[in-house]
Amino acid sequence: MARILVVDDDPLIQATLPLALVEHGHEVVQALDGKQALKEIRRGPIDLVIADVLMPEVDGLELLRSMQKEQFQVPLIAMSGGSSRLPGADVLQLARLLGARAVLSKPFTVDDLQAAVRTALGKQDGSPGPSE
């Protein structure tokens, strides 16, 4: 079971998403933005980061860039609430290009979440992640 960092500025998501992870035996650490997240990652150990793409201050994409700059190998799942025809979907595409291991389009189910977590944790060898 993994130690997972959940990064989202939305209190309702912070109230529900961790419960879904704990239910599956994971341990959860929480951060409200990319800055806090980076602190937690430096403190470690974190096995997986699940981060919203759009947040105030340091957002998910900048977090991803910073993690790479500091050479952290922690896999990241990017979440976003954009719809497929609108810019949010581009954001997730962008997150993938930047190295996100999986993406979650909000709103998602507990099963979607578990699948993304499995994908992200299963591919830690640096090879390109599968499509979802």
Added chain:
Amino acid sequence: MTIFLVDPDPTDRQRVREMLRAAVPEALLEGDGSDLDDALTVPDLRLVLLEQRLAGTTGLQVLERLRRQRPEVGVIMVTRHGDEETAVTGLKTGLLDYIPKGRLERLLPAVRQALASPKPGLLHGLSPRGRRLDSVAHDLNNALTPIRLGADLLGRVRDEAARRTLADSIIAGVHRCVALLRGLPELGAAAPAEPVPPAGRGQLVLLAAEERGCRDLARTALESNGYRVLTAGNGAEVLALHEQHRRHIAAIILDLALPVLDGIALVRALRATDASVPILPACGVPPEQALLDELGLRAFLLEPYTGYRLLDALHGLLSPRERSEES
């Protein structure tokens, strides 16, 4: 956050600089176009203001490069040397706006609008209304997430405190959705022509649904469109009313998930005494065609339905029968 101003003309740069300095807090980098490589790697770059005529390149070429390398960065062309062709190509390629230097009064509003988004480059191609709708869509998806996760988890989590948290999150999410939806009408398209629901001609309809609110809404829709309505809250009531008013009932609309006698058993019971009365079942998932055939059901109403869909389906169910009777 940084704005990068690319313009070979020092006088023009100064004018733009002074306008921006007074109005926006972002740091301003300037260049004449020869130092693009460095500027494009500025990590917190948010917006580029671009002249079309540059030494050795064009604004449009820089734009293309930016879209490839930094799609999240917004680009506004501010030019003395553009033309219609440049504007159209630029706006298609990803410009947020095109501002001739003779119209600099448009600059600040455009800059402010771009800076309102954390990733202005991704707003490309959307009208102001589209951008606002996008932001509502984004907020709605965020608000729906705790509802979706919460509903999923309520069925799996046993811990009392966790269940309370989930219930609270679902309620808060719903409230947020409602607040967002209240803001939507002003954003709607200029009044699309509402389809006119086909009205009835006084036919008597037996309407059965367990939930009173649901029944009342459907009843109102039917009664205000020329039908007379009998209502029932469970299967036993349906059978009793059908028995009593059988000769006058033109159609039966029923929720397949009724208490006492469930919808399917109810339809079978009705069919045993009345093979021909049109029955319109409402259900959350489409029923199997074989089941529809077996029960003599020609159509169904997928929940949740609108008043229009209800009337449309009912009309469709009634008119062939009436036609065949008339002929």
